[in-house]
Amino acid sequence: MNIESKYLNVLENHGWAVSSYTDDGRVELEKYSPAGEDFSICVGVENLPAEVREYAAGFGIDEHIEMWIEARKNGVSGVPSTRELVKDAEDIDKMLQEIAAALSRAEEASECDT
Structure with a gap:
């Protein structure tokens, strides 16, 4: 099952990409923070x-x-400073809220069309 085009447009307009589909009806969406x-x-x-x-x-x-702090402790390289991690996690939360709201608006708009 693929994502409806109205939702694909919303995802693309907000910088999200479809990474892959799974066999159990799920999709992996990705975006760089x-x-x-x-x-x-x-x-x-x-x-x-x-x-x-x-x-x-x-x-x-x-x-x-x-x-991410635990990952850094375990030797993962490239993990930003704690201050940057805090800001980035807050930004990711905002990204998620924005895409959730945009997809909901697209869903509501299509319900009004029917």
Whole structure:
């Protein structure tokens, strides 16, 4: 199952790309964060706006920061400073809220057309 074109347009207009589709009806969406993280989410295609809203609502800024601090402690190279991680996690949260809202608007607009 592929993403409807109205949603693909919204994703592309907000800088998101489809990375891949899974065999179980999900899609991996990706976008680079302002700090350069190749951020991706995997959500169901069938109810894409609702799935992205749910992911955005559950995104944990603190957990994201902690994940990268732990990665740096474990020798992962290229991890930004803690200050930059905080700003980037907040920016990622904003990216998620923006794409969730934009997909919801596209969904509502298509419901009005029917």
